[in-house]
Amino acid sequence: MTDIFSHPHRRYNPLTNEWILVSPHRTQRPWLGQVERLAPESRPAYDPTCYLCPGNARAGSERNPRYEQTFVFDNDFAALLPDTTGLPLDQNRLLQARSDRGICRVICFTPRHDLTLPDMSREEIRRVVDVWAEQTAELGARDFIRYVQVFENKGEMMGASNPHPHCQCWAEEHIPTEPAKEMQTTRNYLNERGSCLLCDYLAAELAEGERIVLLNEHFVVLVPFWAVWPFETMLLARRHAGTLPELDNAERDALADVVKRLTTRYDNLFEISFPYSMGFHQSPSDGMPHPEMHLHAHYYPPLLRNATVRKFMVGYELLANPQRDLTAETAAARLREMGEVV
Numbered sequence: 001m002t003d004i005f006s007h008p009h010r011r012y013n014p015l016t017n018e019w020i021l022v023s024p025h026r027t028q029r030p031w032l033g034q035v036e037r038l039a040p041e042s043r044p045a046y047d048p049t050c051y052l053c054p055g056n057a058r059a060g061s062e063r064n065p066r067y068e069q070t071f072v073f074d075n076d077f078a079a080l081l082p083d084t085t086g087l088p089l090d091q092n093r094l095l096q097a098r099s100d101r102g103i104c105r106v107i108c109f110t111p112r113h114d115l116t117l118p119d120m121s122r123e124e125i126r127r128v129v130d131v132w133a134e135q136t137a138e139l140g141a142r143d144f145i146r147y148v149q150v151f152e153n154k155g156e157m158m159g160a161s162n163p164h165p166h167c168q169c170w171a172e173e174h175i176p177t178e179p180a181k182e183m184q185t186t187r188n189y190l191n192e193r194g195s196c197l198l199c200d201y202l203a204a205e206l207a208e209g210e211r212i213v214l215l216n217e218h219f220v221v222l223v224p225f226w227a228v229w230p231f232e233t234m235l236l237a238r239r240h241a242g243t244l245p246e247l248d249n250a251e252r253d254a255l256a257d258v259v260k261r262l263t264t265r266y267d268n269l270f271e272i273s274f275p276y277s278m279g280f281h282q283s284p285s286d287g288m289p290h291p292e293m294h295l296h297a298h299y300y301p302p303l304l305r306n307a308t309v310r311k312f313m314v315g316y317e318l319l320a321n322p323q324r325d326l327t328a329e330t331a332a333a334r335l336r337e338m339g340e341v342v
């Protein structure tokens with residue numbers, strides 16, 4: 001099977017029902033495009049101008065407490081609000097709009113301005129895992145919330161507005177597009193085959209081994225067969241759990257362990273604090289059973305060759321479908337070669 005992977009081919013993403021183009025023969029081409037310079041990271045443990053550091057002022061009249069572990073607050077510039085009204089609009093099925101209520105929060109991982117996840121201990125990351133689960137449960141329990149999206153933008157390149165280690169949580173009335181696509185495909189798969197798409201996929205990947213990056217007793221990190229971003233990975237629960245709050249003690253510790261090990265490998269890849277967007281996909285909180293959903297996270301990092309050359313989703317990707325040169329198998333091998341020491 002590997003031979004077809006040295007020639008141009010398409011790969012199918014069963015989670016989104018989309019195809020991507022893989023062009024392994026192009027990895028040798030010269031690069032004269034943009035070179036991004038990343039400022040070397042050297043930050044104080046406390047930054048008096050940081051709106052996420054303990055004791056500091058935020059937008060408006062808010063001030064952060066002198067928190068010692070994690071800290072959660074309602075986003076002062078929330079993209080979603082709990083009390084929006086005035087719609088729907090529906091003209092000829094062409095001009096459609098719906099109101100969308102929601103709650104947006106910011107989660108600080110630690111009071112330390114200078115740390116990132118790989119610098120934090122497993123115990124500290126475990127507290128972050130607990131906050132992810134608590135926020136999912138608390139926001140998901142609101143009557144108008146159907147989906148809780150936990151996500152992290154890391155690095156300026158991915159739009160993070162502040163290097164202080166943090167992530168966001170947007171809870172909303174409607175199930176957003178990406179999880180909705182996955183719900184549809186995994187539900188179809190369950191109806192047709194009577195099993196979970198991601199349980200079956202994980203078993204196939206573990207049997208083959210080529211795209212596995214790291215694992216422990218409860219979680220596996222792999223480069224998905226259909227990866228789009230150069231060093232894209234997927235983090236999967238081994239058990240068929242649907243949500244973060246369902247994870248037991250041992251599983252939460254194991255999640256903290258894989259998060260630490262994966263982000264350390266990422267940092268070691270190009271010897272910089274590796275930028276990415278990541279987020280969890282879990283069952284909606286819409287009061288319905290969701291046997292099709294299998295808890296996982298996607299990591300989408302933009303860097304391709306080194307600290308300065310990134311993958312752009314332009315031309316063909318915007319107009320046709322995603323394309324990559326580096327194969328998922330090569331990316332997984334590179335990540336496996338990396339050490340797990342910061």
Ligand code: H2U
Pocket residue numbers: 051057058059060074075076077078106152153159160161162167168
């Ligand atoms: P990002 O770095 O992923 O953008 O997350 C930071 C969030 O912090 C961002 O959504 C919010 C921004 O709206 N924020 C506040 O809530 N209060 C502030 O004082 C500044 C920024």
Ligand code: ZN
Pocket residue numbers: 046047050051052053054112113164
């Ligand atoms: Zn800070």
